[in-house]
Amino acid sequence: MTSLDKMIDDFAFLDDWEDRYRYVIELGKELPDLADEHKNAQNKVQGCASQVWLVTHADADKDPMMTFEGDSDAHIVRGLVAIVLAVYSGKHASEITQLDAIQVFDKIGLVEHLSSQRANGLRSMINRIREEARLRLQ
Template identity: 70%
Template sequence: MTTPSLPGIDQIIDDFAYLEEWEDRYRYVIELGKALPDLSEDKRTAQNKVNGCASQVWLVSHRGEGEDPVLTFEGDSDAHIVRGLVAIVLAAYSGKHASEIAEHDVIDTFNRIGLVENLSAQRANGLRSMVKRIRDEARLAAAA
């Protein structure tokens, strides 16, 4: 399950492969961020804020039922490119079982498409912080 206005992670990876110039890829990331639904102000709390990001980033997780619940996520950022990175992370993880999220490090995928190496060090660290937070929450949900 992904956010209806956003493509799935496989489509994003295919789109990245199609776009040869990094300027076009950055534009695409920003477009993904524009398609991300706004996070309501009441969810922009210190508890939902992701530490380790230069920009402000908020992630909200929702846990389904069962021993290995499906997790869905909402997110937002105050920076256009980071908002696009949030959209990509959500496309990779939202709607999957906790055990699947805990086992899958999407940073490997981002490295394969060259995303991490073309980000500033601060943005790459922020991306890793978002992924770590989601995977940590998934590990807790899978262990519960």
């Protein structure tokens, strides 16, 4: 999977929104498929127009290292999932609670190009991840 730094660099070279849109779709194609048994109601993200599933993994530390898997049935949303996972996966829960991926989407110039439904779905994914991190710290 592409690293967040590489994604940010790649977006910096893409001036045209259509090129950025295609790149988001390419990032989604790189995302490993989520196993069918994880595509269930428990892992489904509420508030997304498309179907989105997120699976959380965390070690047993007091401030656990967390990783995430995700998938969507929509190409562009699958790319957004890939970016969100690049922002949050491999970080400690305390870092995740302080990090708002919307700032990354602003930096790469995607937020203003998302439909209101996609923007709401993106916020739902981010809120879900940050809430899971917060719960792991209790």
